[in-house]
Amino acid sequence: MFHSFFPKPKLFFGSAVLWTAVAMAAWYLFADDWGRTLSIGGLFGFGFPVPLPEGADEATVAAFNTAERIAIDIWVYQYMLICGAIFCAFWARAAPHKWFRWSVIGSAVIIFVTWFQVQVDVMINEWFGRFYDMVQQALDEAGSVQPSAFYVEIATFAGIAMVAITVAVVTHFLASHYVFRWRTAMNDYYVDHWQRLRHIEGAAQRVQEDTMRFAAIVESLGVRFIDSVMTLIAFLPILWGLSSFVKVLPIVGEVPQALVFVAIIWSAFGTALLALAGIRLPGLEFRNQRVEAAYRKELVFGEDHAGRAQPPELSDLFSNVRRNYFRIYLNYLYFNVARYAYLQAGVLVPYVALAPTILTAGFTLGVMQQIIRAFGRVESSFQFLVNSWTTIVELISIYKRLKAFEATLDDEPLSDIEREVVPAE
Incomplete structure (x- = not known):
């Protein structure tokens, strides 16, 4: 399931969690201060503002805070791109994989875009x-x-x-x-x-x-x-x-x-x-797939063989389907009572x-x-x-x-x- 798409799945996901923790710790410890030196936001008009002199009026201070917040946000995006690029480059080198572009780079892009959506x-x-x-x-x-x-x-x-x-x-x-x-x-x-x-x-x-x-x-x-x-x-x-x-x-x-x-x-x-x-x-959902598969398989055999898919046999197979569905319905009855009551109370x-x-x-x-x-x-x-x-x-x-x-x-x-x-x- 995972080995076919990801390079060394256990190590890959473990390293992703570890690298994320390291990147976040580095940001809060020192990397956020690197923005004034490393950020390229200034090339697009979103650079860090010049520190204000003492005694600046309230409007100037408000404008400064807004500009600085935007500059920090731009630096956050750059920092995430740098960290993502390092992670992808490491796995490209350590474990080349047929699906690398989608499994590794694609996952990194989805994470970055998701973060951007949260910021919006x-x-x-x-x-x-x-x-x-x-x-x-x-x-x-x-x-x-x-x-x-x-x-x-x-x-x-x-x-x-x-x-x-x-x-x-x-x-x-x-x-x-x-x-x-x-x-x-x-x-x-x-x-x-x-x-x-x-x-x-x-x-x-x-x-x-x-x-x-x-x-x-x-x-x-x-x-x-x-x-x-x-x-x-x-x-x-x-x-x-x-x-x-x-x-x-x-x-x-x-x-x-x-x-x-x-x-x-x-x-x-x-x-x-x-x-x-x-x-x-x-467990009930798993058994449901089994009884559905058994019923469908017999019907498929009946398409090619006149002796298969006879009414008594189909009746027995469908009764298994019916019994399992009724059990699922019963379990979902009290599950949905708990679920909807909780969600409505949460409002x-x-x-x-x-x-x-x-x-x-x-x-x-x-x-x-x-x-x-x-x-x-x-x-x-x-x-x-x-x-x-x-x-x-x-x-x-x-x-x-x-x-x-x-x-x-x-x-x-x-x-x-x-x-x-x-x-x-």
Whole structure:
């Protein structure tokens, strides 16, 4: 599954995590200060501004801070490109691979673009704060906000949104090709060993369908996981800073960094709840693939042989399909009760947490909007498993089916679930 597409998968993914940790540590320790010397942002008008003299007026200081923030952002992108290039060059040299351009370089590009999308989301969050403060000011006093200023903010959001849409479309196009290349790599690998694999139950379906679904789901989950991690990196400091407005929580009382505390506790509760409610689903999904494959296989034989696919035999096979689906429906019944109840309750959590501060007028409308959006981003990142659980269940089922190929090629025994005999009705 991974060996066909990635060079030395265990070492590759381990080194990717290690290199990311090293690059992040280097950034916070010293690399962020290298921007004034190494950044090429100045060539495009985004260089670091000259330090201000003492006693500069407020407007000058605000302009300086804005220019410096933009210059730092540009340097961050350059730093990520440099670190990514070093990582790719190392693996190109250490372990040349047929699919290097897509598996290594493609993964690096997807990570970089995902980070850029998160930064665009941060920009939108900042815009919400400014815009709703302007709305509150306009509602408090007629004529206090000029129409030109209001429409400038609308145009600003439109510009940010256009960038976000363009990047999202390009990313989806790239990811689609990435997924198909991964599927092609698995397909070629299994076809090369077809004579050893064809005796496994449902082998044709596993090569044709399961490789397609595996690559698509892993890519989707992988991008969402990376997005969740990067969203945490970007929004957790924002939520941490905004927590200064919230000193007290209902019932609990005064809690330091209350918003971060609530996001972590609520997300951990949801993850544990859904993991417990859905613990049986992976096995049921796997068995579902087996009984479906057995029924489909008999129908295919019936196309070429008059003695196959007779009504009694098809009835027995379909009864297995029906019984397994009914078990899945029953398990999803209580799983969905837990899932939807938790997600709906989660809509109210930030408002309940903010209730004491709202009732004492502890912040403006713009700040509240920033807090709600930042809380939602951090909460959804912590809830990656909650939001992805049904997809993860499907992935585990597919992984179990393709794992039989790996076991056969490595001369290992098949898993217990592969050796199960599907009972007749």
